[in-house]
Amino acid sequence: MRHLFALVDCNSFYASCEQVFDPRLKGRPVVVLSNNDGCVIARSAEAKAVGIRMGQPFFEQQELILRHGVQVFSANFTLYGDMSNRVMEVLRQFSPHMEIYSIDEAFLDLRGFRGNLEEYGRRIKSTVYRWTGIPVSIGIGPTKTLAKIANRISKHHLDTKGVFDITDHPEIDRLLEAVAVGDVWGIGRRFVKFLNSRGVTNARQLRDLPDKFVKQQMTVVGLRTVTELRGQPCLRLEDLAAFKKNLLSSRSFGRPLTERSEMEQAVAEYAALSAEKLRRQRSLASAVSVFIETDSFRQGPQYGNFATAGLAVPTAYTPEIIRAAEAALAKIWLPGYIYKKAGVLLSQVIPESDFQLDVFAYDGGIRIKRSLMKAMDAVNQRWGRNTVYYAAQGVQRPWGMRQKRLSKRFTTRWEEIPTVKA
């Protein structure tokens, strides 16, 4: 049977989440900032219209923001994660097979669907909006890459009303010619530069390039993209959530660090965060790496380094991960620098089930460690992150994130649930 994909993408997702819980924000320019209130990472349509740029530092756009009365929010990932789950639950009702591609996007498998696809898409769109308050756009096509393009078209052309099907479109060439080559999924900055230098500027030209040339210059990855543009699927729907082979927790500090004791706390904090992610996907790690770096935007001596410490036995036990992280940090720590960022990477990750214990041998206390972690995760799940934590993570945390404009956790904390006054 012929393949058919729908890509459902939430419009200005983070900004839309903020708008759901404060109706006064509807129709007004809204932006959401990255951690530490650094860059703009989401903009409502109105914010785009007044010229706020994506990924640009907040302070550079402050004048524009003031002039247009743009509402500004610190990133509230607890809220966005929960809203994402709600949207995905609604989508699940419209197709037996679905791939959650990112926090705000999902592919639906529509193979074998009979009837008017765009009409079906509009039903999906209005149901998601009514049940969650989040507006979405939907692109439909015979390959994921074409569904992505159809999605772009649905966003840019008002007459599509947010849903566009590109399958067997009579004017496919004209449509693809209107898509810049850099807007094709899988074509990044480097290849745009290369392709432009060869006179290839739009998706239609890319589609019509000879296989041999594409493979030579852009590897099999590029060839897949081109083949998909021709309507021949190379990428399947990935039903199951991908098992992560690396888990990274890293963060810039709210203010720079110079003391080793503070760096140790920050690294312990990120190690604990990574260990939590590890347990969430029921896995164990055998290697812990740490990196630290100074602020490249500032003048002054720069330093950055990376080191790994192995674990004798694969584990997800926070104290063991913290200990390994501190061993790795010891290898690279140099005093005298002003540090801005650090991170902890867990690798050689395996499913918990691959590591079976010998029933008769001493288990190294693993059962107790497991129950302890389970209890800790449950408490933190119920009462909020870091309700219980290790002393190594520090109590004061002067280096913690700046989040001056955080909205409430409307959907995950009873104390912060919105109330309606009569």
Next chain:
DNA sequence: TCTGGGGTCCTAGGACCC
């Protein structure tokens, strides 16, 4: 002038995504 022919595994780095 000559310096085999494979194969596997690992790592670093590049490119991309949201």
Next chain:
DNA sequence: TCTGGGGTCCTAGGACCC
């Protein structure tokens, strides 16, 4: 004053083996 965070896949090249 102020510049995000977290992933994946592929390739090339080196080490090592027979």
